[in-house]
Amino acid sequence: VSLADTYDSLSANYNLKENNITFNANEFSTTISLHDYSSLDNPESLVQEWLVDNSEIILDPNKTPIKVDILQLSEKSYVISLVAHHLVMDGISLAFLTDELSKTYNSKLVGKKAKLNALYSFSDFLKDNQDKSQIIKEHGEFWKHESKKWKKNHFKPATTLKARRSHIILNEEEYKKVRMFGYKNKSSLLLSTLVPFAKTVKELFKFNLQTVGIPTIGHNSIDKTMVGNCVNLIPLTYDFDSTENIQEMIKGLKQYQLELFKHSEYPYEELKKMTKNNLIEIVYNVEIQVDSP
Secondary structure, eight states: OHHHHHSHHHHOEEEEETTEEEEEOOOOOOOEEEEEOTTSSSHHHHHHHHHHHHTTOOOOTTTOSEEEEEEESSSSOEEEEEEEOTTTOOHHHHHHHHHHHHHHHHHHHTTOOOOOOOBOOHHHHHHHTSOOHHHHHHHHHHHHHHHHHHTTOOOOOOOOSOOOOOOOOOOHHHHHHHHHHHHHTTOOHHHHHHHHHHHHHHHHHOOOOOEEEEEEEGGGGOOSBOOSOOEEEEEEEOOTTOSSOHHHHHHHHHHHHHHHHHTTTSOHHHHHTTOSSOOOSEEOOOOOOOOOO
């Protein structure tokens, strides 16, 4: 609970109205539930089933953006489950929080005070980033030039913040093949999978992707530990319906992607003002999952 009080994003509620998000910091009030499986046969299997089912729950950011449960396997063995709405934290924040929780727990066991990193509240992050005039000035011309591509697209205006998330999971053998393909073509994992994905969407659904949202990490500009969602989106506009083969498309995209990332601090909210229509059709990201020991 002390960590939740420290990281205000965990105790806040997020008011979603008219496609706007309002952040309201509160005291941590989420109920932590204990589930005792220690007296049951094969508790590990039962807990695994519970975790899978629990991961599918839908959280309301207006009321309870996170859900915390403790599952007891035995007298000395527990599993902590934390399910959070994506508004609460991004992937880097989850790594920060896990590390801080581990340090706090291990220090508590030996009766010492944990040596935690310097903290940066999400409220302070939002305040410090309210004035984006300098960023807009530095990167505005580049994005004005890019916006000419968007006007050729005819997307329907966005009417809701709701979206659908789909996963494509690669097994170890498939992942190795993708990495080898990327190595041969000197391509990032993102591009090595994005281009074949766009080609597949065209073949299966007769749909041409034009502008894809690429998440970028806002934590790069922060030298302190912070838990919150500071992911920005940059629109990557490309002719994925090109007759070029995959290798040629990746070659053309590599330099373009690097140029986009140079200007990735430009707020996505400002980019949307450059077009009356929906700027991005799909957000594409690659996540590498590592099994816990």
